Amino acid sequence: MLRIENLTAVIDGKEILKGITLEVPDGEVHAIMGPNGAGKSTLSYALAGREGYEITGGSVTLNGQDLLEMEPEERAAAGLFLAFQYPVELPGVGNANFLRTALNAIRRTRGEGELDAMQFLKVARARMKELSMPEDMLKRGVNVGFSGGEKKRNEVLQMALLQPKVAIMDETDSGLDIDALRIVADGVNALRGPGFSALVITHYQRLLNHIVPDRVHVLADGRIVTSGGPELAHRLEAEGYAGVLDEAA
Amino acid sequence: MPAVEETLDTVRDATQGAYKWGFETDIEMEFAPKGLNENIVRFISAKKGEPEWLLDWRLRAFEAWKGMEEPRWPSVTYPPIDYQDAFYYAAPKEKAGPKSLDEVDPELLRTYAKLGIPLREQAILAGVEGAGDVPAEGGRMPVAVDAVFDSVSVATTYRERLEKDGIIFCPISEAVHKHPELVRKYLGSVVPHTDNFFAALNSAVFTDGSFVYIPKGVRCPMELSTYFRINAKSTGQFERTLIIADEGSTVSYLEGCTAPQRDENQLHAAVVELVAMDDASIKYSTVQNWYPGDENGVGGIYNFVTKRAACRGKRSKVSWTQVETGSAITWKYPSCILQGDESVGEFYSVAITNNHQQADTGTKMIHLGKGTRSTIVSKGISAGHGQNTYRGLVRISPKATGARNFTQCDSLLIGDLCGAHTVPYIENRCMTAKTEHEATTSRIAEDQLFYCRQRGLSQEDAVGLIVNGFCREVLKELPMEFAVEAQKLLQISLEGSVG
Numbered sequence: 001m002l003r004i005e006n007l008t009a010v011i012d013g014k015e016i017l018k019g020i021t022l023e024v025p026d027g028e029v030h031a032i033m034g035p036n037g038a039g040k041s042t043l044s045y046a047l048a049g050r051e052g053y054e055i056t057g058g059s060v061t062l063n064g065q066d067l068l069e070m071e072p073e074e075r076a077a078a079g080l081f082l083a084f085q086y087p088v089e090l091p092g093v094g095n096a097n098f099l100r101t102a103l104n105a106i107r108r109t110r111g112e113g114e115l116d117a118m119q120f121l122k123v124a125r126a127r128m129k130e131l132s133m134p135e136d137m138l139k140r141g142v143n144v145g146f147s148g149g150e151k152k153r154n155e156v157l158q159m160a161l162l163q164p165k166v167a168i169m170d171e172t173d174s175g176l177d178i179d180a181l182r183i184v185a186d187g188v189n190a191l192r193g194p195g196f197s198a199l200v201i202t203h204y205q206r207l208l209n210h211i212v213p214d215r216v217h218v219l220a221d222g223r224i225v226t227s228g229g230p231e232l233a234h235r236l237e238a239e240g241y242a243g244v245l246d247e248a249a
Numbered sequence: 250m251p252a253v254e255e256t257l258d259t260v261r262d263a264t265q266g267a268y269k270w271g272f273e274t275d276i277e278m279e280f281a282p283k284g285l286n287e288n289i290v291r292f293i294s295a296k297k298g299e300p301e302w303l304l305d306w307r308l309r310a311f312e313a314w315k316g317m318e319e320p321r322w323p324s325v326t327y328p329p330i331d332y333q334d335a336f337y338y339a340a341p342k343e344k345a346g347p348k349s350l351d352e353v354d355p356e357l358l359r360t361y362a363k364l365g366i367p368l369r370e371q372a373i374l375a376g377v378e379g380a381g382d383v384p385a386e387g388g389r390m391p392v393a394v395d396a397v398f399d400s401v402s403v404a405t406t407y408r409e410r411l412e413k414d415g416i417i418f419c420p421i422s423e424a425v426h427k428h429p430e431l432v433r434k435y436l437g438s439v440v441p442h443t444d445n446f447f448a449a450l451n452s453a454v455f456t457d458g459s460f461v462y463i464p465k466g467v468r469c470p471m472e473l474s475t476y477f478r479i480n481a482k483s484t485g486q487f488e489r490t491l492i493i494a495d496e497g498s499t500v501s502y503l504e505g506c507t508a509p510q511r512d513e514n515q516l517h518a519a520v521v522e523l524v525a526m527d528d529a530s531i532k533y534s535t536v537q538n539w540y541p542g543d544e545n546g547v548g549g550i551y552n553f554v555t556k557r558a559a560c561r562g563k564r565s566k567v568s569w570t571q572v573e574t575g576s577a578i579t580w581k582y583p584s585c586i587l588q589g590d591e592s593v594g595e596f597y598s599v600a601i602t603n604n605h606q607q608a609d610t611g612t613k614m615i616h617l618g619k620g621t622r623s624t625i626v627s628k629g630i631s632a633g634h635g636q637n638t639y640r641g642l643v644r645i646s647p648k649a650t651g652a653r654n655f656t657q658c659d660s661l662l663i664g665d666l667c668g669a670h671t672v673p674y675i676e677n678r679c680m681t682a683k684t685e686h687e688a689t690t691s692r693i694a695e696d697q698l699f700y701c702r703q704r705g706l707s708q709e710d711a712v713g714l715i716v717n718g719f720c721r722e723v724l725k726e727l728p729m730e731f732a733v734e735a736q737k738l739l740q741i742s743l744e745g746s747v748g
Contacts, residue, residue, distance in 0.1 A: 050699050076705040088700035092718030101714060102704035109705070141718070158704065 001025050002166045002197060007058035008222075009046045016042040018222035019058065024166065027194045031208055031233060032201045034219035035241045040201045041085060043219070044170040048082040049075050062166060077109035079165030083155040083172050090142035095154070098142045099124060103161050127160045131187055149180035156187035167191070167198045173207040185210030205237035220245055268540055271510025274360045274480050278399070281338035283483070287311060290453050293338050297422045297456075302433060310442035310452030317446045323609035324638045324670055325578050327551065330516065337454045339399040339481040353404050360398075360478070392503075393418055395459045395475040397488055402457045407471065417462040418473055421489055424460035431462055435493055439522035439559045439586070447518040447580075448555040451487045455520065458488035463498035463529070472728055477506035477517075479539070479550070485516040492522070494529035496562065501532040503731055506575075510540050512548045514577060519554045527562030527589065532570070534727050535583075536735055539575035546605025546634070549577025556583035557613075560592035560621075568595040569612065570726040572735045577606060582640065584613035587621035587649075594623040597723040599735075602635025602667070603743055611641035611672075616649040616682065625656040628720045631667035632743055638670040645682040652682040660690040661719050663712070663743070712743055 002024040009017040016039045024030045034040055046053045047060060049072040060067040067075050090098060096117075104114040115123065124138060131153050143151050152172055159167055169188065173181055188198060188211050200211055208216070208230065216232040217224045220241070225248040226232070236244055281292050290311050294304040319330070341354060393407035395418065402420030411418050417428060424432050442452035459475040479486045494500055506517075517539060523531050533556075542549025552575075558567035569583040585594030596612035614623035629637040643654045660669035675684050693715050701711035717724065717736050724732050 048699075048703050051695060071708075072699060072702040073705050073707055076703055082703050084700065084703075088694075088696050090697055090700070090715060090718055092721040093714055098701075098704075098714065101710065102701075102706060105705040105707070105710065162704070 001063060002199070003059075003061045004047075005059045007043075007046065007060060008056045009042060010054045010056050011042065011052060015056070016222055017046060020219075020222070020224055022217060022224060024197045024199055026165075026197055027192075028214040029188075029192065029198045029200060029211060030215045030217060031211075031213040032199060032217050032219050033203065033205075033233065033236055038219045039222045040219055041170055044082055044168045044199075044201060047075075047168060048072055048080060073105070076162075076164075077106055081159050081162055081164035081167045083152075083159060083167060083169045085170040085172070085174060087143045087146075087151040087155055089144045091144055093142045094138075095140055095142050096121070096124065096138040099138075099158060099161060102158065106162055124157075124161065127157055130190065131157055131160070132183055133157060148175040149177065152176055152180065152184055153187075156184050160187060160191065163191070163196075165195065165197070167196070169198060169200045169202075171201055171203065173202055173204065181207065182210060205233045208233045218244060218248070220248075268510055270507035270538065271540055274356060276354065276356045276480075277342040278481055279338075279340050279342045280336045280481070280484075283336055284333040285335075285337055285454070289337050293454055293456060296338065297425070299425060300429065303425060306437065306442060307453050310449050311454075313443045314446065314449035314453055317449055319446050320580075323580050323640070324636065324672075325580065325607040325609050327514070327578055327607075330514075330551070332450075334483070335516065336481065336484040337487070338456055339484040340401040340456075341398060341403065357396075357398060357403050360480075392472045392474050395420060395473075397457050397459075397475060397477045397486075399479060399481050399484055399486060402459070411469075411471075414467050414470065415464040416467060416469055417460065419460055421458045421460040421491060422456070424491075428460070428462070431493065432460065432491070435491055435522065435524055436489075437522075439524060439557045440520050440555050445555060447553040448520050451489060451518050451520045451555070454485075455487045455489040458490045458519070459492075460490075461492040461500065461502065463494045463500045465495045466497045467495075468498065469500040472501050472503060474503040474505065477504065477519075479506075479515055479517065482511065483513065483515070485518065487517075488519045490519070490521040492531060492533070493524045494526065494531050494565075496526045497528045498526075499530045501534070501728060503534045503536070503728060505536045505538065507538050507540070510543075510548065514542075514549060514551055516551045516553065517576075519556075521554070521556040521583075523558035523567055525558065525560050525562060525565035525567050525589075525592075528564050529562055530566040530568075531558065532568045533558070533583070534731060535569075535571040535573075536727075536731060536738065537571065537573045537575050537579070538738060541575045541606050542577040542604065544604045544633075546577070549606070550575065552576035552579045552581065554581040556581060558583075558585045558594070560585055560587045560589050560594060560618075562592070563589040563618075564591045564593075565589050566593040566595075568597070568726070570597040570723065571599070571610075572723070572727070572738065573598070573600040573608060573610060574738050576608075579606075579608040579610050581610050582612055584615070585623065586615045586617065587623065587652075588617045589621075590618040591620040591622075592618055593621070595726075596623075596625045596627070597726045598627045599630070599720045599723045599739070600628070600637055600639075601630045601739060601743065602632070602637045604633040604635065606633075607636045609638040609640055611639045613642040613644070614654060616643075616645040616652040616654070616679075618649060620651045621649055622652070623654045625654070625658075626722050627656075627658045628723055629658070629660045629669055630663070630716060630719070630739075630743070631660070631669050632663035633667060635667045636670070637668065638672060640672045642674040642676070643684055644674075644676045645679045645684070647678045649679050650681045652679060654682075654684040656684070656686045658686075658688040659719065660688075661716065662690065662692045709743075713739065716743060
């Protein structure tokens, strides 16, 4: 269970998150929607512990563990995964090497044995097949020269390998064509189960046709202004944010 | 909480224990009197029982050195060196001359074992004789090692196996006696005894080093390597390496080096000469890990080295690969004189400066022959207060028609107190020659670090991964087993540089 209580955060002296309260129980997928500038990306970076995102109040726990006390890599080891809106390029770092290093770092903290290159390749190839990723993506530099769709699929591949307890998908659908969108959604849906929950951040309802959320929250001006079932996303699509926000006010 | 403990360990390592080779071996040593004068030069020569011609050569070098000045053009600063306040000869006390491994002082064997250098020959499987197929136990190719401890070579392995192919691999002090014709012909033929201040000093007082001769048409069946260890206090190390690859031969050679952790600065002024004849190929790799000084810049080795290769033969090839992680100051320019038509020179370099380290390093590619080609790939990494300079010369003579050079210099900065400088000289006097130069300077971006840490990598591992990625083009040139070592070394050298 991811539990966020009255979280406030400041960037460059400006308050962006103004008291967010949210619970994502195990096994559930929640969507966060909201207009530009609502604080969606700030929320995901604040949860992952990025430098420069100063937490000024509130608490965040994952299965009772205080995330805010932890370094970013400790949060990752605790089971938090962030699928980046703009995955970062690491020139010269082979994708396979990166994925294996990450996987083994997490496995170490979980007290599991490290995978050698052959064991890793076996696991990675199986996951890549599910995501329709060509094998040469393992040999290329991390995200270097990847198309937008390939980068997002690479994020989902990492998620599938690391098997987090909670995944935050930060506008993973942006810039994807419909086929890529389906592949990414299938990747998330494949992980759905009692030990996995997700926070899907998106502008558009379209992704939620493929990843059907248990709950939808609307984020505006640093606060959750209203929440509901999947039908809320359809209403937003039909009426726009303005109508829903007015009503909430 | 284990993660917190890990962080503490990392911090401790970074501030105290990061240099894992800083121990000292307690062994009885024999020294020459402190200081430098003609008598010391004679002392060293007599200690080695050298022939008259070599003593003369040393004395001429010493005379020349007295009239020379230390180079002032490198971008490095250090207090004046008192050349009279050092020992120029230090050797473990024991019977002189070459010896079998069974006779080597066990204390020395323990020292090299601690450094991870195998001085025991692995059993070569019976019945396997052919060149290039001598896998030892565990399937790993054995590496022949010459171990130089302060001023003398203490052991050389696999000599008998190599002699079967006519390959000579021995301490240069021994080669002077056993192969005087080769030594006399080639010593100083690439780096003359008057070449520069430090080369002249080396020529006067060099004590040992490795000698390699690969006969015509022979492909050396294993990696050759020399491991240099400075141990004694207030002692300079002046080794001399000479490698000759005769027509159509091939050899891959690696040198490594470490020194104890001390508050004083110690001088290491080596000379390496390579000669490649027609169709010969020499690959020379260095993993330089001299003690770099502490985090405040106290102590460390002054690594003032002259390395040069003569590609004398047609289609000969010399490839220098260096990974420079140690030393307080590095001053070296492994170079190629491309005399033979269509000869090839390569220089692949990674130089790291962390804390208060300084490096002024690069290469010279002198194109004399027709159709000669050279490639330079330099990766400089600066962290802490480190200063890193690439200095390179590409000179193409009017006769070097169709010559080509490609140069790429990349600098990576970590933190905002360090510096990176690129000083390329290109002198092209030939209309048909082509030179290309590319250079970049970048920082490790915050988003790259965060991305790695979000995937569970520690800050140090993330930096290591990104830096290794940055250096990949160079590291892939190293012999495979050493590439792994080098990667670890890069990471250790940068511990504590971020955050």
